[in-house]
Amino acid sequence: MKKQLILVFALVLYGALQAQQTGSFIDFNVGGGYHNLSYSLQNGTQKGRVGYTLNAGYSFFFTPKWGLHTGLGFQSFNSLSTLNYLSTTPDIDTEGVGYDFSANYKNWQEKQQALMIDIPLAVMFKQPISPKLGLLASVGGKISFPVNGSYKSNGGELVTSGYYIKWNVPLSDMPQHGFSTMTNHFSGNTTFKTAFMGIADLGGLYKLSEKLDLYVGAYLNYGLNNILNPGSQLIYQPKANSGVYNGMLASTQTNSVTPIAVGVKVGVYLHLGEQSPIVESESLIEPKQPVAPTEPAPPVEPVTPVPPVESAPVVEPAAPVQPVPTIEPVPAVVAVPPVEPAPAVEPVAPVQPVPTIEPVPAVVVVPPVEPAPAVEPVAPVQPVTPIEPVPVVVAIPPVSAVEPTPPVPAIQPVETPQPVVTTPPAKEAVVAEQAPTVVEAPVQKPVETPVQPKQAEPVQVIAKPEPVHTGDPFEDAKRIAESMNIMFGFNSAQVIESKNSMIGQLSDILKANSSIHVRLVGHTCNIGTHKINKALGMKRAINVKRKFTKHGVTYSQLKTESMAYDQPLVPNTSPKNRARNRRVQIVVIWKD
Numbered sequence: 059m060k061k062q063l064i065l066v067f068a069l070v071l072y073g074a075l076q077a078q079q080t081g082s083f084i085d086f087n088v089g090g091g092y093h094n095l096s097y098s099l100q101n102g103t104q105k106g107r108v109g110y111t112l113n114a115g116y117s118f119f120f121t122p123k124w125g126l127h128t129g130l131g132f133q134s135f136n137s138l139s140t141l142n143y144l145s146t147t148p149d150i151d152t153e154g155v156g157y158d159f160s161a162n163y164k165n166w167q168e169k170q171q172a173l174m175i176d177i178p179l180a181v182m183f184k185q186p187i188s189p190k191l192g193l194l195a196s197v198g199g200k201i202s203f204p205v206n207g208s209y210k211s212n213g214g215e216l217v218t219s220g221y222y223i224k225w226n227v228p229l230s231d232m233p234q235h236g237f238s239t240m241t242n243h244f245s246g247n248t249t250f251k252t253a254f255m256g257i258a259d260l261g262g263l264y265k266l267s268e269k270l271d272l273y274v275g276a277y278l279n280y281g282l283n284n285i286l287n288p289g290s291q292l293i294y295q296p297k298a299n300s301g302v303y304n305g306m307l308a309s310t311q312t313n314s315v316t317p318i319a320v321g322v323k324v325g326v327y328l329h330l331g332e333q334s335p336i337v338e339s340e341s342l343i344e345p346k347q348p349v350a351p352t353e354p355a356p357p358v359e360p361v362t363p364v365p366p367v368e369s370a371p372v373v374e375p376a377a378p379v380q381p382v383p384t385i386e387p388v389p390a391v392v393a394v395p396p397v398e399p400a401p402a403v404e405p406v407a408p409v410q411p412v413p414t415i416e417p418v419p420a421v422v423v424v425p426p427v428e429p430a431p432a433v434e435p436v437a438p439v440q441p442v443t444p445i446e447p448v449p450v451v452v453a454i455p456p457v458s459a460v461e462p463t464p465p466v467p468a469i470q471p472v473e474t475p476q477p478v479v480t481t482p483p484a485k486e487a488v489v490a491e492q493a494p495t496v497v498e499a500p501v502q503k504p505v506e507t508p509v510q511p512k513q514a515e516p517v518q519v520i521a522k523p524e525p526v527h528t529g530d531p532f533e534d535a536k537r538i539a540e541s542m543n544i545m546f547g548f549n550s551a552q553v554i555e556s557k558n559s560m561i562g563q564l565s566d567i568l569k570a571n572s573s574i575h576v577r578l579v580g581h582t583c584n585i586g587t588h589k590i591n592k593a594l595g596m597k598r599a600i601n602v603k604r605k606f607t608k609h610g611v612t613y614s615q616l617k618t619e620s621m622a623y624d625q626p627l628v629p630n631t632s633p634k635n636r637a638r639n640r641r642v643q644i645v646v647i648w649k650d
Contacts, residue, residue, distance in 0.1 A: 081119035082330045085129075088112055089277060091321015095137040095170055097286070097312045102141035107169075109134040109319060111277075115178070117327075123184055127196055131176035133279075135317045138212070139306055141166045141293070149296055151220075151235075158221040159296045166214035168306050172250050172285075172317065174202040178257055189596065189619060192263040194273065199256050202317070204285070207248035209305040216240045216294060218301065236300050244303035250285045253317050263327065268613045271327040279319040286315035531571045532648055538564045539576065539644040544602055546640040548585070551597035553605070564644075565609030575615045577645040578602050583636035584623040595620030602642045
């Protein structure tokens with residue numbers, strides 16, 4: 059027995075040392091129910107009684123659903139038998155005279171009990187039903203070592219008498235010779251053998267926290283062997299003017315005992331390691347700021363930076379025509395040559411397109427000065443296709459005496475090119491390859507006051523703005539959450555786009571304000587079944603949750619859920635849209 063107990067504790071200790079691995083659990087539970095030492099009496103009845111069980115175990119899941127379980131348990135088995143029986147056996151008294159000894163059992167009751175230490179080994183299966191509920195089942199066997207067996211009479215009458223055949227004399231009510239009516243409570247010990255039992259458990263898990271689950275379930279233990287050491291004694295045996303009570307299990311009334319237990323148990327499962335098929339990335343990838351033009355355009359080959367054009371001085375009598383602004387990623391620059399009295403302005407050679415780097419202000423054309431006399435018709439300027447409304451007007455102020463315009467200052471190279479408006483490719487108007495042609499006509503009066511050009515709106519890059527801090531933690535948390543863009547690859551829960559700094563900012567607010575909570579909602583595209591996408595969305599939300607906990611945010615402030623493809627950000631009609639729908643949404647809520 060000592061060796062067996064040492065082996066049990068060694069297994070439990072080994073399990074505890076290995077419990078830091080992924081998918082490891084330690085559980086504790088108590089239970090009770092119908093625990094019976096099942097046997098049959100030749101001249102009576104038997105029934106089971108209530109028993110209990112105490113267990114501590116270790117489980118290791120080698121896949122998300124399948125695992126092994128072992129541990130150490132303690133349980134009791136109880137039974138109650140009732141006997142109505144008259145037995146007669148020959149015997150010899152102390153003087154050597156033979157007689158017949160009779161024992162009449164009238165509703166004679168006896169309780170039996172066995173206490174056992176269990177070592178189970180079972181295969182376990184778990185299946186999640188919802189984010190907080192799961193199914194847990196196990197089947198296997200266990201070895202039960204008896205540590206105590208006992209019996210005790212509980213009621214009824216036992217009447218003993220003797221009959222001497224030699225003299226034809228019955229004797230009763232003679233306690234000095236062992237013939238009397240007894241209601242004594244006899245008790246004693248019974249020996250049992252080691253039991254081998256088949257076991258099965260079925261129950262549910264309810265998530266209390268990230269590391270603790272509540273378990274409620276049913277259990278069945280069924281003995282596979284006879285644990286009784288059969289006896290051949292009388293239940294009550296005469297001896298030296300008295301008698302000895304041996305108990306029913308030591309008599310010929312039964313020769314087989316099988317333990318059976320059915321009941322309900324309640325316990326907790328402590329997560330000592332968390333199983334997840336998703337490998338957590340060490341750091342979140344900083345998202346790239348997407349630059350999305352309003353209309354799709356082919357990639358532009360890198361070219362030499364375009365120098366900015368100095369604004370031309372006011373000419374007397376004619377004002378220079380300023381370049382037309384553009385928001386297209388392919389800029390073009392128009393320079394104005396010296397103006398002769400009413401000739402057309404020569405077009406400037408087109409400048410090669412350059413990639414958009416940073417938005418810079420463009421020059422807005424000079425509006426006409428009132429009053430002005432009629433001028434000669436000016437060659438029409440081709441229409442410009444702006445993204446944002448920008449007035450494109452070219453007008454020639456009136457002049458009376460035209461003098462040559464000084465040349466445009468030399469163009470100096472700069473590091474940042476300036477985007478300007480280009481005309482669409484319809485007709486042979488000005489686009490990225492050709493600058494617009496402007497024709498000037500003779501006028502009568504000079505312009506006395508130059509008009510200052512306006513600053514054009516910068517080119518907008520499609521990206522979520524940085525949050526503005528208002529001093530209200532809840533509003534700041536909402537703004538930060540709305541500015542975060544957490545994206546995922548196809549069929550993957552590994553984060554590929556995020557903002558580490560913003561997770562840190564939001565984590566600082568959450569740590570300083572326990573009433574502010576967030577919901578991490580996982581979304582997917584519509585490729586695959588709803589069940590698979592539901593699980594994938596939850597894995598994505600859990601992965602993002604780990605990022606916050608690494609910054610010190612408590613588990614109670616972070617809730618995860620999955621919407622699968624039920625709430626897409628954009629319709630799942632193209633690969634680009636489906637990529638935008640693979641995301642985790644952060645919702646900030648207030649809880650008092």
